[in-house]
Amino acid sequence: MQTPQKPTSSPQGKKLLDQYKEAIRLKQYSPRTEKTYVEWIRQYILFHNKRHPKEMAASEVKQFITHLVVDRKASASTQNQVISAILFLYRNVLHIELDQTDLGFIRPKRGKRVPTVLSKNEAKAIIQNMIPPYKLMVQIMYGSGLRLMECLRLRIKDIDFENHRILVYDGKGGDDRQTPLPDSIIPALREHLAKTRAIHEKDLAHGRGSVHMPYALAKKFPNADKSWIWQYVFPATTFFTDKEDGVMRRHHIHETALQRTIKQAATLAKIEKRVTPHTFRHSFATHLLQAGYDIRTVQELLGHKDVKTTMIYTHVLQRGANAVKSPLD
Known part of the structure; x- marks a missing residue:
């Protein structure tokens, strides 16, 4: 262009x-x-x-x-x-x-959309067809309700093993929140972080190991960019040169790699739905509501400012006052 x-x-x-x-x-x-x-x-x-x-x-x-x-x-x-x-x-x-x-125009109103939601068996089938580290990333999105970029931008300091939670900083809308860390993935996550740390220490030994720092934190904490806690949980396999200062750094895995892997896994699992990374966030919310959690709790975990946004998940629930049984059944 x-x-x-x-x-x-x-x-x-x-x-x-x-x-x-x-x-x-x-x-x-x-x-x-x-x-x-x-x-x-x-x-x-x-x-x-x-x-x-x-x-x-x-x-x-x-x-x-x-x-x-x-x-x-x-x-x-x-x-x-x-x-x-x-x-x-x-x-x-x-x-x-x-x-x-x-x-001569007004802002068009988007029609209501019913999100694509996986059953628990479908979600597990897709996850079983994935390889590390993408498998772990999808487990976090499904088990914690993270958005795609929230998952990719996770840093070591955001994982709180002791309190079984993930801290999401500066999410959509600029808000922070916390969401549960699934107990079932803790051993795999610890193993993954051990490998990630070994990569970081190797980078440091070669005079690298720097990571991009948000906002003005690079000036406030000059050496923090090479500290372990600020490294990405899911680092990329290659380096990139930061255009702002010319420093060679290791970024997080690119979103297209995860998107492509999820699509391939859904095909292998023979899931006849359009599955994207966000589908797992939709499924997280829906399955919590099906388990009996109140909508305000789900709203807080998702980081929605308005409960009306969270209400879209009630349309796929097969229970409650609005559930309708077909007359053919």
């Missing part, structure tokens, strides 16, 4: 997209959100032949959104994401408040 030139518009000479990134970081949005938003702004500028956004208004925004929906068949969630990215640009960087009534 052709990349548009980055226009400038700051008295200090900063390029527009640099200003945009800075504004996003001030709001403490996640790096993934930053990357996605920046790419949508690039496409918005490119669509209008590299015109500066300050020269455009609601009509140009509408044209771009219409193009995405009509020509590229963008979903409602994608449409909402693009609208948010563009409105953020005008409000927080250009300091222009677009009148959304002039845009």
